[in-house]
Amino acid sequence: MTTPIEIVSEFCAAFVEDGGRAAIRRWFSPETIWDNVGITSTTGIEEAIGFIDGLEKSMGIATVRIEMLAIAATGNRVLTERLDIFERADGSEIGRTTLMGIYELDGDHIAAWRDYAHPNALSMAAAD
Template identity: 75%
Template sequence: MTRPIEVVTDFCAAYSEDRGRPAVRRWFTPKTLWVNVGISATTGIEEAIGMINELEKSMRIATVHIDMLAIAADGNRVLTERLDRFERADGSEIGRMTLMGIYEIEGDHIVAWRDYFDINAVSKLAAG
Protein backbone atom coordinates (compact mmCIF):
# COMPACT_ATOMS: atom_id res chain seq x y z
CA MET A 1 0.00 0.00 0.00
CA THR A 2 1.29 3.42 -0.97
CA ARG A 3 1.81 5.89 1.85
CA PRO A 4 -0.15 9.16 1.67
CA ILE A 5 2.98 11.28 1.28
CA GLU A 6 4.05 9.16 -1.71
CA VAL A 7 0.63 9.58 -3.35
CA VAL A 8 0.91 13.37 -3.12
CA THR A 9 4.55 13.43 -4.23
CA ASP A 10 3.77 11.26 -7.26
CA PHE A 11 0.67 13.29 -8.13
CA CYS A 12 2.52 16.62 -7.96
CA ALA A 13 5.45 15.26 -9.98
CA ALA A 14 3.07 14.07 -12.70
CA TYR A 15 0.94 17.22 -12.77
CA SER A 16 2.95 19.02 -15.46
CA GLU A 17 1.98 16.41 -18.07
CA ASP A 18 -0.92 17.60 -20.28
CA ARG A 19 -1.99 20.36 -17.88
CA GLY A 20 -2.65 17.89 -15.05
CA ARG A 21 -5.32 15.87 -16.82
CA PRO A 22 -3.59 12.45 -16.61
CA ALA A 23 -2.72 13.07 -12.94
CA VAL A 24 -6.33 13.97 -12.12
CA ARG A 25 -7.59 10.88 -13.95
CA ARG A 26 -5.07 8.65 -12.16
CA TRP A 27 -5.34 9.93 -8.57
CA PHE A 28 -8.81 11.49 -8.25
CA THR A 29 -12.04 9.57 -7.65
CA PRO A 30 -15.55 10.38 -8.94
CA LYS A 31 -16.15 12.09 -5.57
CA THR A 32 -12.82 13.91 -5.06
CA LEU A 33 -13.36 17.43 -3.78
CA TRP A 34 -10.82 19.97 -5.17
CA VAL A 35 -11.07 23.44 -3.65
CA ASN A 36 -9.06 26.52 -4.57
CA VAL A 37 -10.24 28.49 -1.55
CA GLY A 38 -12.05 31.66 -2.56
CA ILE A 39 -12.00 30.83 -6.27
CA SER A 40 -13.39 27.46 -7.26
CA ALA A 41 -14.51 24.03 -6.11
CA THR A 42 -15.02 20.87 -8.12
CA THR A 43 -16.29 17.40 -7.32
CA GLY A 44 -15.01 14.44 -9.27
CA ILE A 45 -12.75 13.89 -12.23
CA GLU A 46 -14.87 15.47 -14.97
CA GLU A 47 -15.50 18.72 -13.07
CA ALA A 48 -11.78 18.97 -12.27
CA ILE A 49 -10.88 18.47 -15.93
CA GLY A 50 -13.49 21.10 -16.83
CA MET A 51 -11.84 23.59 -14.48
CA ILE A 52 -8.43 22.84 -15.99
CA ASN A 53 -9.92 23.42 -19.46
CA GLU A 54 -11.40 26.74 -18.33
CA LEU A 55 -8.07 27.93 -16.91
CA GLU A 56 -6.41 26.97 -20.17
CA LYS A 57 -8.88 29.14 -22.09
CA SER A 58 -9.16 32.11 -19.72
CA MET A 59 -5.52 32.41 -18.59
CA ARG A 60 -3.82 30.52 -21.44
CA ILE A 61 -2.19 28.15 -18.94
CA ALA A 62 -0.59 25.30 -20.87
CA THR A 63 1.56 23.80 -18.13
CA VAL A 64 1.75 23.92 -14.34
CA HIS A 65 5.01 22.87 -12.73
CA ILE A 66 4.77 22.10 -9.03
CA ASP A 67 7.93 22.60 -6.98
CA MET A 68 7.57 21.01 -3.56
CA LEU A 69 9.11 23.25 -0.88
CA ALA A 70 7.96 21.27 2.15
CA ILE A 71 5.76 18.26 2.80
CA ALA A 72 4.48 16.58 5.98
CA ALA A 73 1.90 13.92 6.76
CA ASP A 74 -0.51 13.44 9.64
CA GLY A 75 -2.21 10.10 9.10
CA ASN A 76 -4.03 10.25 5.78
CA ARG A 77 -3.63 14.05 5.50
CA VAL A 78 -0.65 15.54 3.68
CA LEU A 79 0.33 19.19 4.05
CA THR A 80 2.39 20.88 1.36
CA GLU A 81 4.13 24.17 0.79
CA ARG A 82 4.58 24.58 -2.96
CA LEU A 83 5.74 26.92 -5.64
CA ASP A 84 3.41 26.51 -8.62
CA ARG A 85 4.78 27.86 -11.91
CA PHE A 86 2.36 28.56 -14.76
CA GLU A 87 3.51 28.55 -18.39
CA ARG A 88 2.04 29.31 -21.81
CA ALA A 89 2.17 26.82 -24.69
CA ASP A 90 5.39 28.45 -25.99
CA GLY A 91 7.08 27.77 -22.62
CA SER A 92 7.10 31.40 -21.46
CA GLU A 93 6.15 31.94 -17.85
CA ILE A 94 2.79 33.46 -16.95
CA GLY A 95 3.72 33.67 -13.29
CA ARG A 96 4.37 31.76 -10.10
CA MET A 97 2.66 31.47 -6.77
CA THR A 98 3.62 30.12 -3.37
CA LEU A 99 0.80 28.30 -1.63
CA MET A 100 -0.15 25.81 1.04
CA GLY A 101 -2.24 22.76 0.31
CA ILE A 102 -3.78 19.87 2.15
CA TYR A 103 -4.60 16.53 0.57
CA GLU A 104 -6.71 13.77 2.08
CA ILE A 105 -5.80 10.30 0.89
CA GLU A 106 -7.71 7.01 0.85
CA GLY A 107 -5.69 4.06 -0.40
CA ASP A 108 -3.80 5.40 -3.39
CA HIS A 109 -6.34 8.11 -4.31
CA ILE A 110 -6.81 11.76 -3.43
CA VAL A 111 -10.31 12.25 -2.01
CA ALA A 112 -9.89 15.92 -1.12
CA TRP A 113 -7.44 18.66 -2.11
CA ARG A 114 -7.63 22.19 -0.77
CA ASP A 115 -5.21 24.98 -1.68
CA TYR A 116 -4.80 28.21 0.28
CA PHE A 117 -3.07 31.19 -1.33
CA ASP A 118 -2.96 34.95 -1.67
CA ILE A 119 -5.98 35.88 -3.78
CA ASN A 120 -4.12 39.01 -4.96
CA ALA A 121 -1.46 36.79 -6.55
CA VAL A 122 -4.19 34.98 -8.51
CA SER A 123 -5.66 38.30 -9.65
CA LYS A 124 -2.23 39.40 -10.95
CA LEU A 125 -1.83 36.10 -12.83
CA ALA A 126 -5.26 36.44 -14.38
CA ALA A 127 -4.60 40.03 -15.42
CA GLY A 128 -1.29 39.45 -17.00
Protein backbone atom coordinates (compact mmCIF):
# COMPACT_ATOMS: atom_id res chain seq x y z
CA MET A 1 0.00 0.00 0.00
CA THR A 2 1.25 3.47 -0.90
CA THR A 3 1.86 5.79 2.05
CA PRO A 4 0.46 9.33 2.26
CA ILE A 5 4.00 10.77 1.89
CA GLU A 6 4.56 8.69 -1.25
CA ILE A 7 1.25 9.84 -2.76
CA VAL A 8 1.96 13.53 -2.12
CA SER A 9 5.55 13.15 -3.35
CA GLU A 10 4.34 11.51 -6.56
CA PHE A 11 1.69 14.21 -7.03
CA CYS A 12 4.20 17.03 -6.58
CA ALA A 13 6.74 15.38 -8.89
CA ALA A 14 4.06 14.94 -11.57
CA PHE A 15 2.79 18.52 -11.26
CA VAL A 16 5.30 19.74 -13.85
CA GLU A 17 3.51 17.72 -16.57
CA ASP A 18 0.93 19.68 -18.57
CA GLY A 19 0.94 22.53 -16.08
CA GLY A 20 -0.35 20.32 -13.26
CA ARG A 21 -3.46 19.24 -15.15
CA ALA A 22 -2.43 15.57 -15.42
CA ALA A 23 -1.63 15.39 -11.69
CA ILE A 24 -4.95 17.00 -10.80
CA ARG A 25 -6.86 14.56 -13.01
CA ARG A 26 -5.00 11.63 -11.44
CA TRP A 27 -5.12 12.55 -7.73
CA PHE A 28 -8.09 14.91 -7.30
CA SER A 29 -11.73 13.85 -7.01
CA PRO A 30 -14.83 15.87 -7.96
CA GLU A 31 -14.99 16.97 -4.29
CA THR A 32 -11.33 17.91 -3.77
CA ILE A 33 -10.87 21.34 -2.23
CA TRP A 34 -7.71 23.21 -3.30
CA ASP A 35 -7.31 26.33 -1.17
CA ASN A 36 -4.57 28.81 -2.01
CA VAL A 37 -5.17 30.68 1.22
CA GLY A 38 -5.64 34.39 0.57
CA ILE A 39 -5.69 33.90 -3.22
CA THR A 40 -8.45 31.53 -4.32
CA SER A 41 -10.18 28.25 -3.55
CA THR A 42 -11.44 25.61 -5.96
CA THR A 43 -13.63 22.54 -5.62
CA GLY A 44 -13.15 19.59 -7.92
CA ILE A 45 -11.05 18.80 -10.95
CA GLU A 46 -12.56 21.25 -13.44
CA GLU A 47 -12.38 24.30 -11.14
CA ALA A 48 -8.75 23.48 -10.30
CA ILE A 49 -7.86 23.19 -13.98
CA GLY A 50 -9.74 26.43 -14.63
CA PHE A 51 -7.54 28.14 -12.02
CA ILE A 52 -4.42 26.81 -13.75
CA ASP A 53 -5.75 27.94 -17.13
CA GLY A 54 -6.32 31.42 -15.69
CA LEU A 55 -2.74 31.64 -14.39
CA GLU A 56 -1.44 30.64 -17.80
CA LYS A 57 -3.52 33.31 -19.55
CA SER A 58 -2.96 36.13 -17.06
CA MET A 59 0.66 35.54 -16.02
CA GLY A 60 2.10 33.21 -18.65
CA ILE A 61 2.60 30.42 -16.11
CA ALA A 62 2.70 27.24 -18.19
CA THR A 63 3.84 24.99 -15.37
CA VAL A 64 5.04 24.86 -11.79
CA ARG A 65 8.09 22.82 -10.89
CA ILE A 66 7.90 21.79 -7.24
CA GLU A 67 11.02 21.20 -5.16
CA MET A 68 10.25 19.46 -1.87
CA LEU A 69 12.23 20.99 0.99
CA ALA A 70 10.60 19.06 3.85
CA ILE A 71 7.74 16.59 4.23
CA ALA A 72 6.07 14.95 7.22
CA ALA A 73 2.87 13.03 7.85
CA THR A 74 0.49 12.16 10.61
CA GLY A 75 -2.23 9.75 9.62
CA ASN A 76 -3.78 10.87 6.33
CA ARG A 77 -2.39 14.44 6.58
CA VAL A 78 0.88 15.43 4.92
CA LEU A 79 2.71 18.70 5.63
CA THR A 80 5.13 20.09 3.07
CA GLU A 81 7.61 22.92 2.80
CA ARG A 82 8.16 23.57 -0.90
CA LEU A 83 9.85 25.80 -3.36
CA ASP A 84 7.41 26.35 -6.24
CA ILE A 85 9.09 27.54 -9.45
CA PHE A 86 6.78 29.14 -12.01
CA GLU A 87 7.83 28.66 -15.63
CA ARG A 88 6.78 29.82 -19.08
CA ALA A 89 6.04 27.40 -21.91
CA ASP A 90 9.64 27.79 -23.17
CA GLY A 91 10.93 26.65 -19.75
CA SER A 92 12.20 30.06 -18.68
CA GLU A 93 11.53 30.99 -15.08
CA ILE A 94 8.93 33.59 -14.17
CA GLY A 95 9.57 33.46 -10.44
CA ARG A 96 9.59 31.29 -7.34
CA THR A 97 8.16 31.23 -3.87
CA THR A 98 8.65 29.17 -0.73
CA LEU A 99 5.45 28.00 0.94
CA MET A 100 3.89 25.53 3.33
CA GLY A 101 1.15 23.17 2.31
CA ILE A 102 -1.05 20.53 3.86
CA TYR A 103 -2.67 17.68 1.98
CA GLU A 104 -5.49 15.56 3.39
CA LEU A 105 -5.89 12.19 1.72
CA ASP A 106 -8.86 9.91 1.23
CA GLY A 107 -7.37 6.62 0.11
CA ASP A 108 -5.08 7.40 -2.83
CA HIS A 109 -6.84 10.69 -3.68
CA ILE A 110 -6.24 14.18 -2.36
CA ALA A 111 -9.38 15.30 -0.54
CA ALA A 112 -8.05 18.73 0.40
CA TRP A 113 -4.93 20.75 -0.37
CA ARG A 114 -4.21 24.05 1.36
CA ASP A 115 -1.18 26.21 0.60
CA TYR A 116 -0.01 29.02 2.87
CA ALA A 117 2.22 31.66 1.30
CA HIS A 118 2.54 35.41 1.31
CA PRO A 119 -0.77 36.70 -0.15
CA ASN A 120 1.12 38.42 -2.98
CA ALA A 121 3.41 35.45 -3.68
CA LEU A 122 2.40 35.06 -7.32
CA SER A 123 2.74 38.74 -8.20
CA MET A 124 5.98 39.00 -6.22
CA ALA A 125 7.39 35.93 -7.96
CA ALA A 126 6.57 37.37 -11.36
CA ALA A 127 8.22 40.69 -10.44
CA ASP A 128 11.60 39.13 -9.49
